[in-house]
Amino acid sequence: MSAAEPNRLPKLERYLSAPRHNPTALHLILAAQLRRLRLAAGLSPIEASDALRCSDSKISRLERGEVQLKERDVVDLLRLYGVGAEDAAEFLALVRRSKESGWWHQFSDVLPKWFDKFIGLQEAASVIRTYEVLLVPGLLQTPEYARAVAAADRQPAEDPQVAERRARLRLARQELLDYPDAPKLWVVLEEAVLHRQVAAREVMCGQLHHLVEAAQRANIRVQIIPFTAPQCVTSGFPITHLRFDPPELPEIVYLEHVRDAVYLDKAEETEQYRSILDGLLNAAECPQASLERLQEAARRYG
Numbered sequence: 085m086s087a088a089e090p091n092r093l094p095k096l097e098r099y100l101s102a103p104r105h106n107p108t109a110l111h112l113i114l115a116a117q118l119r120r121l122r123l124a125a126g127l128s129p130i131e132a133s134d135a136l137r138c139s140d141s142k143i144s145r146l147e148r149g150e151v152q153l154k155e156r157d158v159v160d161l162l163r164l165y166g167v168g169a170e171d172a173a174e175f176l177a178l179v180r181r182s183k184e185s186g187w188w189h190q191f192s193d194v195l196p197k198w199f200d201k202f203i204g205l206q207e208a209a210s211v212i213r214t215y216e217v218l219l220v221p222g223l224l225q226t227p228e229y230a231r232a233v234a235a236a237d238r239q240p241a242e243d244p245q246v247a248e249r250r251a252r253l254r255l256a257r258q259e260l261l262d263y264p265d266a267p268k269l270w271v272v273l274e275e276a277v278l279h280r281q282v283a284a285r286e287v288m289c290g291q292l293h294h295l296v297e298a299a300q301r302a303n304i305r306v307q308i309i310p311f312t313a314p315q316c317v318t319s320g321f322p323i324t325h326l327r328f329d330p331p332e333l334p335e336i337v338y339l340e341h342v343r344d345a346v347y348l349d350k351a352e353e354t355e356q357y358r359s360i361l362d363g364l365l366n367a368a369e370c371p372q373a374s375l376e377r378l379q380e381a382a383r384r385y386g
Contacts (some may be wrong), residue, residue, distance in 0.1 A: 104187045104259070108204020111182040114175070115149035116333050118158075121165040122147070135164045148334075148349065153179050191253040194246055198345045202324075202338055206267075207260050211327040213270045215364050217320065218280055220291060221271055222254045223261060224298050224306075229291040230254045232283035261303065269304045272364050275311050278381040289385035296378045299371070307368035308377050314367065325354070325361055 122132055122143075129140040129147075136142070136157055145151045158179055162172045188195060188203045195203075206212060206223075214221050220229060234250035261269060281288055299306035324338040337348040337357040348354055369377065 104207065105181075105184060106204050106207045107182045107184050107186050108201055109208030110178060111153065112149040112205075112208065112333060114153060114178055114182055115147055117175075118153075118161060119147035121162070121167060125165040127164070132161060132164065135160055153182065155179060188253065188256070191249060191256075194249040194253060196343075199340075201347065202340075202345065203257060205326050205336060205338070206257065208328060208333075209267045209326040210329040211268045211270065213272075213325040213327075213361055215272045215323045215361060216277055217274050217322060218277060219282065220273075220277060220295065221322075223258050223269060224271065224295060224304075225254060225258075226287070226291045226294045227251065227255055228287040229283055232287055236282065261301075266303050271304070271306045272309060272361070272368050273306065274309050275377070278308070278378070285385055289382065292378060292382035292385055296375065296382055299375050299378060305371055306374055306378065307365065307371055308374040309364060309368045310377070323357055323361060325358060 122129070129143040132143045133140040142151070146153065146157070155176055158176060159172070162175060167175070186200075186204055188200070212223070214223075219233060222230070225233065230251040231247060234254070235247040260266060278292065283291070295306060298304050322340060324340075326336045326338065328335070334349040334351070335354045335358070337354050339346040339348070348357065368374065
């Protein structure tokens with residue numbers, strides 16, 4: 085690339101003008117842009133690592149967003165990739181912004197470290213596909229249902245107010261569904277979710293009516309896997325698959341366990357879980373039939 089043709093950076097208005105600051109998304113976008121700039125400059129990870137006097141695996145981790153971006157490293161890489169001074173200054177300003185706290189850090193007292201990343205990823209996603217076995221997913225829970233779930237998850241030694249704080253965090257996450265550029269939420273539920281009474285009857289009634297309303301929103305699709313579906317279809321555990329608009333960002337699969345979570349972003353791993361979700365969707369009733377099933381379940385509670 086000649087000096088007369090500097091490596092240019094794309095504009096990131098969507099992430100800078102988001103309703104709530106999302107450092108997780110910005111960090112991943114910047115990391116992905118470093119990879120794009122390297123490829124545009126015709127350099128290999130090894131050649132980039134020589135400039136930083138580090139291993140090529142560090143370059144890979146930087147480009148995957150697995151480690152923090154240090155300004156000194158970024159300066160050296162941008163210079164190597166032929167990025168102009170104006171674009172480089174803008175990039176560095178964004179790197180600094182990516183280190184700021186996200187809105188969810190106000191709940192750091194009840195926010196597990198392994199869940200922090202997931203909130204930011206959800207806010208950055210263009211499509212969220214999730215499968216649940218036993219509970220209504222957090223993005224569609226009513227305040228009362230969320231409090232019941234949070235209270236049930238509370239450890240005996242915890243302050244009773246912790247459950248309320250967790251419930252407020254869960255509800256704050258739902259605001260992304262009302263963003264002007266809201267993601268598409270595609271939910272697949274086992275029919276057991278509609279029958280499992282995790283809260284008082286009136287709470288379940290409100291939750292099911294809320295699901296009925298949510299299922300009719302333009303950016304939300306809810307499909308139910310009936311009890312009569314083949315047993316082999318269920319995965320037995322929740323799965324969340326996140327897809328993003330920028331092609332540079334890899335798809336991510338989130339698997340939550342009791343006290344930790346796993347994030348998968350390698351193509352062969354995400355493809356496997358995408359295939360599982362496709363199978364679950366095929367086993368589920370169509371959106372209209374699922375809506376009717378939700379309405380029937382809601383009527384049973386009153």
